[in-house]
Amino acid sequence: MDNSVNSPNSLVSVRNLSFSRGNKKIFNNISLDFERGKITAIMGPSGTGKTTLLKLIGGQLIPEQGSITVDGQNVHKLRRAELYTLRKRMGMLFQSGALLTDMSVFDNVAFPLREHTSLTESMIRTLVLMKLQAVGLRGARNLMPNELSGGMARRIALARAIALDPMMILYDEPFTGQDPISLGALVHLIKSLNNTLGLTSIIVSHDVRETSAIADYIYLISEGRCVDHGTPSQIQKSASEWVQQFMTGAADGPVHFHYPAKDYADDLLSSGKRY
Amino acid sequence: MIELLQYLGKTTRVGFTKLGRGTYFLLQTISGIASVLLRPRLLINQMYSIGVLSFLIIIISGLFVGMVLGLQGYYILSDFGAEETLGVMVAASLVRELGPVVSALLFAGRAGSALTAEIGLMKATEQLSGMEMMAVDPIKRIITPRFLAGLLSMPLLAALFSTVGILGGDMVGIGLLGVDEGAYWSQMQAKLDFQDDIINGVIKSIVFGFVTTWIALFEGYDAIPTSEGVSRATTRTVVNSAFSILGLDFILTALMFGDN
Numbered sequence A: 001m002d003n004s005v006n007s008p009n010s011l012v013s014v015r016n017l018s019f020s021r022g023n024k025k026i027f028n029n030i031s032l033d034f035e036r037g038k039i040t041a042i043m044g045p046s047g048t049g050k051t052t053l054l055k056l057i058g059g060q061l062i063p064e065q066g067s068i069t070v071d072g073q074n075v076h077k078l079r080r081a082e083l084y085t086l087r088k089r090m091g092m093l094f095q096s097g098a099l100l101t102d103m104s105v106f107d108n109v110a111f112p113l114r115e116h117t118s119l120t121e122s123m124i125r126t127l128v129l130m131k132l133q134a135v136g137l138r139g140a141r142n143l144m145p146n147e148l149s150g151g152m153a154r155r156i157a158l159a160r161a162i163a164l165d166p167m168m169i170l171y172d173e174p175f176t177g178q179d180p181i182s183l184g185a186l187v188h189l190i191k192s193l194n195n196t197l198g199l200t201s202i203i204v205s206h207d208v209r210e211t212s213a214i215a216d217y218i219y220l221i222s223e224g225r226c227v228d229h230g231t232p233s234q235i236q237k238s239a240s241e242w243v244q245q246f247m248t249g250a251a252d253g254p255v256h257f258h259y260p261a262k263d264y265a266d267d268l269l270s271s272g273k274r275y
Numbered sequence B: 001m002i003e004l005l006q007y008l009g010k011t012t013r014v015g016f017t018k019l020g021r022g023t024y025f026l027l028q029t030i031s032g033i034a035s036v037l038l039r040p041r042l043l044i045n046q047m048y049s050i051g052v053l054s055f056l057i058i059i060i061s062g063l064f065v066g067m068v069l070g071l072q073g074y075y076i077l078s079d080f081g082a083e084e085t086l087g088v089m090v091a092a093s094l095v096r097e098l099g100p101v102v103s104a105l106l107f108a109g110r111a112g113s114a115l116t117a118e119i120g121l122m123k124a125t126e127q128l129s130g131m132e133m134m135a136v137d138p139i140k141r142i143i144t145p146r147f148l149a150g151l152l153s154m155p156l157l158a159a160l161f162s163t164v165g166i167l168g169g170d171m172v173g174i175g176l177l178g179v180d181e182g183a184y185w186s187q188m189q190a191k192l193d194f195q196d197d198i199i200n201g202v203i204k205s206i207v208f209g210f211v212t213t214w215i216a217l218f219e220g221y222d223a224i225p226t227s228e229g230v231s232r233a234t235t236r237t238v239v240n241s242a243f244s245i246l247g248l249d250f251i252l253t254a255l256m257f258g259d260n
């Protein structure tokens, strides 16, 4: 495999990573690099372990083998306090939003500021309103999380993720559940956050079009391996059948839509057994 | 036979690992106490939702238990012409046993189950993971304040239960059945011992509060993060708390009142 993408300018580098859930090998000796100041996308079919990869980078899961370094620090060798210091500089946008349900939108965005800074309430207010303005939801500040739609919740979560002005943001499926207008705004926001603040962005997604539009570099992963990587245009031109199928979304090809199972006809005919 | 042994072995192993995780969780929780004391606001909010919101159920139950004690006690004591000692009987039963035990059982049902469901759902909706990624320790921020609040609320709720119960006994005994008021109260004052009865009752309720809150928080934190997992954890909180309260009550009673 091609493990030698080693770039001196990478903020996050994943080296020979292996990780399993139960008997299922999610990553098998995978190596990836995420360059500073760039938007790098990780794409792959549902269930390949994209969310798992983000959790590994954030130090919430521990790899079986291999290492992950973020800004020169080996995430899984850090002591707890050091890991927390590192996490203050990483924003993570969860697939589900993960807003705290017992506080309003405003308090959610203010949460990291109140926990980690000693800013006055009026400064916090200014910052929170700025972040909410950036995601277009300043008017929703008094709503509770249960009053938000899925797409709104995710944008609030993004406002919260950028509250502490992190050096990098991990986006887990930022585009799902957005209507065309907020989608456009969101793509623009991610791009401009990246350019104006010099952030490093890692986007996990299977929205091929939006992601190719803003990513500087793409890794395609499947079944624990990196299938292909390159700039969006390189990927588009890839000769691999697999990549072509993924990028165009054809139902038939080397990738299977079905989770591994025994033969369909056999399965239907083996009546009497309850599985 | 082999299967039975395997089953027993597995259950024991699962039980012990859970106990180990529970103990580790408790130590982490306790290590967060200092940081919570620096932010009393967190504790006060929890005291409100755990303690104050349990007031109603505690007061109503205490009242009825006291009234029933008044009735039952009167029927028995009057057979021996000892109605005057009704006050002692009501107060001693409440302060020594019923106050701590019944209020702890109610607490497990009212506050414990709510805690488990709350924490379990926070886990299921990734709020705890989210907090960790924001470099906020969910144990210190979420668990420890609730733990302290439970610990502090329980003795207060038990005292409230006993007080209301004694008043309930008073209402029935004196108001309804005509026991002499002076005798009711003076006998109670003379026979109840501060050390033996009150302090021991308070110790019991502190122990029950500790165990119930620990179980409730740990079950929530350890729940399988799905709706079904959370609902099962909630049930386990109530059942395990009830067993622990009753079992510990027996042990504590034997230790405290054994030599009288």
Ligand SMILES: Nc1ncnc2c1ncn2[C@@H]1O[C@H](COP(=O)(O)OP(=O)(O)OP(=O)(O)O)[C@@H](O)[C@H]1O
Residues within 6 Å of the ligand: A021, A022, A026, A045, A046, A047, A048, A049, A050, A051, A052, A053, A095, A206
């Ligand atoms: N807590 C868990 N316990 C066991 N297996 C898990 C757990 N979480 C995820 N998995 C498994 O790990 C694999 C990868 O999951 P992951 O959530 O990382 O996928 P994903 O690539 O993010 O998918 P999606 O695009 O649908 O979000 C899945 O096959 C899933 O079955």
Ligand SMILES: [Mg+2]
Residues within 6 Å of the ligand: A050, A051, A052, A095, A172
């Ligand atoms: Mg995912």
